[in-house]
Amino acid sequence: MFQFHVAPSGDDSWPGSLERPFATLERARSAARSGDAVVRLRGGTHVLTQPFELTGEDSGTVYEAFEGEQAVVSGGRRITGWRERDGVWAAEVGDLETRQLYVDGRRAARAAIPGLPGEASATPTGYVTDSAEPRGWRDVEFVHRGVYPWTEARLGMAGVAADGDMTVITMAQPGFGRAVELYNSTWEGNTSQGPGLPTSIENDPSFLREPGTFVLDRSRPGEHVLLYLPLPGEDPGRTVVVAPVLETLLRVSGARDVSFRGLEFADAGWLRPSRPEGFPHYHGSGYYEGGGVETAYIGEGGSVTYPTASVTIPASVRFEDTVGVRIEGCRFTRLGASGLSISGGEGFSVRGCDFDTLSAGGIVVSDSRGTTIERNRVRQVGLEYSGSPGIAVSGTRDCVVANNEITQVPHCGIVAGPGEGTRILRNLTVDTMQVLADGGGVYLSGVQGDSASNGAVVRGNVIKDTRTPYNFGLYTDYGASWVIVEENVVMRADNTAVLHVGPPLENVVYRGNFWDADPLGHDDPPSGVTYEGNVTIKDEHQLNAATAGIQSRAGLSS
Template sequence: MFQIHVAPSGDDSGPGSIDRPFATLERARSAARDAAGAAVVRLRGGTHALTGPFELTEADSGTVYEAYGYGTPDQEEVVISGGRTITGWREEDGVWLAEVGDLETRQLYVDGRRAARAGIDDPPGLTPSATGYVTDSLDWRNPADVEFVHRGVYPWTEARLGVAGVSREGDSTVITMAQPAFGWAAELYNSTWGGTTSSGPGVPTRIENDRGFLREPGTFVLDRSRPGRHVLLYLPRPGEDPERTRVVAPVLETLLSVAGAREVAFRGLVFADATWLRPSRPEGFVHYHGSGYYEGGGVDVADLGEGSSVTFPTASVTIPACVTFEDTTGAVIEGCRFTRLGASGLGVSGGDGLAVRGCDFDTLSAGAVVVSGSRETVIEDNRVRGIGLEYSGSPGISVTGTHGCVVAHNEIADVPHCGIVAGPGEGTRILRNLTVDTMQVLADGGGVYLAGVQGDSHDNGAVVRGNVIKDTRTAYNFGLYTDYGASWVTVEENVVMRADNTAVLHVGPPLENVIYRGNFWDADPVGHEEPPSGVTYEGNVTLKDEHELNAATAGIQSQAGLRRPNP
């Protein structure tokens, strides 16, 4: 392969050799396109700061981008960053302030650590109105930057709605919410539970992003009250010094976009420091389920039985990813890290034969891997942890509309909702994964969750085998969950322990052609006494004593999760 080198300290006028590397990925891409055959671009250690998304097309087929020394003890740490280092801090009453021009971001990282947006939980004294809320008193410095968080409108939802402005009417303060988000929320969130009917998003569970909320060290606010003269405010933690502390604000929304390329590969790279700005706009984030959100188009009503119902969107949009692959063939993402990203980490749509192998996903606002409409995608030996930090419905790994997708030997821990989600598709294989501490924030999901039609026979249906699901946290969950009309699914030789419920056999729409066979759990699934006609329930073992369960399933547990050594 023709070798090209690029380094943060390089020079684009040079030859791109190991001694005189290029400075930018764009220059290296041009050299790779001009090469007589396939090329490998070796990135030297350091931060490669992007000024715009790095885009590859069919013209880049066959090119490999990898960290210098990849696969050896001398591998260098290569960071592809869409962030901006914030300088010029001044101190005011213990708060750091920086003039940042027209900077827009929703995240901030201080010496690599995520700083949370300043906010207050369970704000008192808000009464809903047709256009927002009314309160007796309010002391916000920049109302139009304030964002309301609505957790648990449905047990599986968490919306984010912006404020348009505030005004005084007599002795009251009127809060007008941004449109169209507030109207969409009123349209979507309507339900009846146990005889109680609710309409609209209700009162917020948290309010974020005002100067007055800067109370906890390590939190920040972006004040956009003066167009083009935004101010970033940060309340430092003890020991932090503006002269020595590196503060990075993500600016780009997309780091890497690959479309139509064949046999491209990325190895040993760190993708970091990207944001997603849409929730800060008047459209907000009207979340429904998983990675999906509503932006109008109509709703329908799901009858849950016994007088309960919920309104759901007839169509939804998926949270984007900061690294995207569209209609590629034979692409490989190996040994990479996705971190400090303001949306999902990796998004795959269409294409054939993509492999995501041996990667780490952490510190993400949304999910780790989202796959839709692709064929023969393989997602294996990846570690997912600390994701869904801003969009709590986000699953660790999600696949839908796929053919022959394999999700195997992944380790997923510390996530706010589902670990692995498979929507309607064909031939999905979920094999020997380990999920721990899932469903930490929102409810009605599981360590592994499937919904919809998975094929037209057991030969091309979904198989869920050899997975170990531990510590599914919320008070309303099913560790291993086949839901909403799942059909042609074989669930066998899995282990579920320490869940609110291990599984459920009666759902609506009902399960059809679903087999539960040879599974082990510490409690019987809901409905196991009388399985519905569409479910075969045989050879499953319930062992309530944890020591007995561990002893009986030692072989299954030893094969679940990563097959690579932990660092």
């Protein structure tokens, strides 16, 4: 097997040896195509100027960090040339577009205020308020948290004008129009239409009130200015500030038996929500791009509209139609979308990786066969798109999600949509559902097979601290069928589980689970649910003692 080396201090005219490494991954890729090869990345930051792409020509290649060294594959740009005025740092950044900023490795939040000032109301094209404050806004984004309990939209402002004593805000199209089309509900006699008033507003210089926040001022096209209000002790001459430039770091399509080991993927963005289309979010990692809506009826007289089709937030590292790919011991961090996506193909494995500080979800798998997601740590994800789950699989066959640890996520920990043969085994979720509602630590919906032999199994998971006041720790929902739910432990949730949902559950077995509170409907299970041998222990110490074996095998601890 051939061996090649890449180092930030290398030279592409060198032979790629340990002593004389290449400078770029592209040069190493060309050399590795001569046969089965290992490409070792030396420590430091490998800055990409374009997405790194692998195809079938690159089958059999291993990309790994040099032993004992931290190799970072980055799509970012260091910001320099700061000027300081009135305590705010300013840097001219040309046509740079970014929604994220990282300061000495820490994610800086965009400066924001909590909602529209004054007495405000919605109009067909935006909003009106009796406050004059918005008249000075330049390039802001409205955040609508909880339009539905599981939804958070982001919509841009197109313009603002005075109308006598009132201020008229016009929202960007087509995003606002799509939001008005999408969000329509009736509940307990109350009807709502559109996204409603914003819960917060981001990205105006006047919002720079909290140290550690930033704004990108795009009021002069091509002459953008980045503004940052520093934390105490930060110095423009020493502090390392990085803005993501690329949206995709790595794209692999059609390759076989490619491996990645010990690498860190960092500093990528996603600019789609900053366009006039905005981000009309619906559920999970899905958002609406038009095409029409349908109505779901809930209970007595309740209804919500939902999209006939939705688009999934992309990932910064993408694999399409690959076979036998392995990702081991890698880190995905400081990314403005999801971390890793796998679509199509078969025999993919993700083991021992860390996913943290992500704007969207950790791992998204769709339409693949034989994917294994095992012993990964997912935490602090969904920082910008709050519906994003830690791990999501849909349309898969024989997918295994086992012994992962998911903590500090804004909505569901693990989501499994329709599929066949899904196994969700011995995972640990803690502090899920921190922001949005109506989900769980483990959430499963739709048809999971056509018999007990190829249905889904949810076994041995430990689900703790499901936070919002409207959740179901372990949640089989929306017509789930052919599912076995057994030997799980659920504690400190608003509701441990629910058996009556719409469409109803079919061929679902709840067996041998442990709860600290009875699931909703346990005393009158629907005809499609078998509920047997489950144990409710309200005392936490007794519950921990009774389930010590299950808990010791869940997550990364076993």
